[in-house]
Amino acid sequence: MSIMITGGAGYVGSHLAHALNEAGERVVVLDNLSTGFRASIPGNVPLIAGSIGDMALVTWAIAEYGIRTIFHCAAATVVPDSLSDPVFYYRNNTFASLALIEAAIAGGVEHFVFSSTAAVYGNTKFNPVREDALTLPTSPYGSSKLVTELMIEDIAKVHPIKYAALRYFNVAGADPALRTGQSGRKPTNLIKVAVQAALGISERVQIFGNDYDTPDGTCIRDYIHVSDLVRAHMNILDYLRGGGENITLNCGYGHGYSVLDVIAAVKSVSRTNFPIVYRERRAGDPAAVVADVSNLNRLLCWKPMYDDLEAIVAHTLAWERALLDRKSPA
Numbered sequence: 001m002s003i004m005i006t007g008g009a010g011y012v013g014s015h016l017a018h019a020l021n022e023a024g025e026r027v028v029v030l031d032n033l034s035t036g037f038r039a040s041i042p043g044n045v046p047l048i049a050g051s052i053g054d055m056a057l058v059t060w061a062i063a064e065y066g067i068r069t070i071f072h073c074a075a076a077t078v079v080p081d082s083l084s085d086p087v088f089y090y091r092n093n094t095f096a097s098l099a100l101i102e103a104a105i106a107g108g109v110e111h112f113v114f115s116s117t118a119a120v121y122g123n124t125k126f127n128p129v130r131e132d133a134l135t136l137p138t139s140p141y142g143s144s145k146l147v148t149e150l151m152i153e154d155i156a157k158v159h160p161i162k163y164a165a166l167r168y169f170n171v172a173g174a175d176p177a178l179r180t181g182q183s184g185r186k187p188t189n190l191i192k193v194a195v196q197a198a199l200g201i202s203e204r205v206q207i208f209g210n211d212y213d214t215p216d217g218t219c220i221r222d223y224i225h226v227s228d229l230v231r232a233h234m235n236i237l238d239y240l241r242g243g244g245e246n247i248t249l250n251c252g253y254g255h256g257y258s259v260l261d262v263i264a265a266v267k268s269v270s271r272t273n274f275p276i277v278y279r280e281r282r283a284g285d286p287a288a289v290v291a292d293v294s295n296l297n298r299l300l301c302w303k304p305m306y307d308d309l310e311a312i313v314a315h316t317l318a319w320e321r322a323l324l325d326r327k328s329p330a
Helices: 011-022 055-065 079-084 086-106 140-156 190-198 226-241 259-270 294-300 309-327
Strands: 002-006 027-031 047-049 067-072 111-117 162-168 170-172 205-208 223-225 247-251 276-279
Touching: 002 011, 002 055, 011 027, 011 226, 027 055, 055 067, 055 086, 067 086, 067 226, 079 086, 079 140, 086 111, 086 140, 111 140, 111 226, 140 162, 162 226, 170 190, 170 226, 190 205, 190 259, 190 309, 205 259, 223 226, 223 309, 226 247, 226 294, 247 294, 259 309
Parallel strands: 002 027, 002 067, 027 047, 067 111, 111 162, 162 247, 170 223, 205 276
Antiparallel strands: none
């Protein structure tokens, strides 16, 4: 029996592929390589280049590899892009996910783990935010993920498939062994953006809004190291295999940092300075979103290893330097 990771050549998916492969699991990656890279996944892990919305391909892969668990990490994830092109986000994130789920049910997949997002909460009035809080997304990205959650919940009521929806908060960092990291051509993660400024890859960091109702006026987010997030995935696999019930869980650390906090940490770790430029607020950006992770800790016995902003920055910095070295002529 095998595990399929959709989007397994991407940021979170590739880290998960390495972890599962190390644990002795049989892993297959399905990725259309629009933002992922073959080099990011272990060499012995098969890559199926294609779309999750291609039901014939997914159906074949499930039968060919004996897939019994799917980690569904594939998605478009840029909030501003979703505001400018909502049709693409619903087609890519929601409708394609429905095709994937339909093929999974037909193929006898037993466990389905969905990469959701804190963006489902929108401008939450309560922090830390619990999983049972009101969900009012402020972007098509958040809405596309929430609708997918609802689809899985409804479908699992009448079909023999167990699921977990993991609501990611702000994922950052890189594999400490530098096997993989965030390699996308268009970085949107603040820590990666700031690290690139520290390395001279970009000229400055733009801060979108400094008049939010927060201590320093900039947005606050809960940053979780990608390796700790992957450990939560490993734990949820054990939970589902052990007969655990369908569940939705926040994945964060339970505390947040402001934009200015992050920039200060990057400057400190990199020992460099770089300019910042203030811009108008972006549509769809909540002032603060911090996870209540009591359920994650209680049900999965999950304990983070890298709950330290400077450690997250240091791993990001090491990864960006490794990318620069790879691009440099020998």
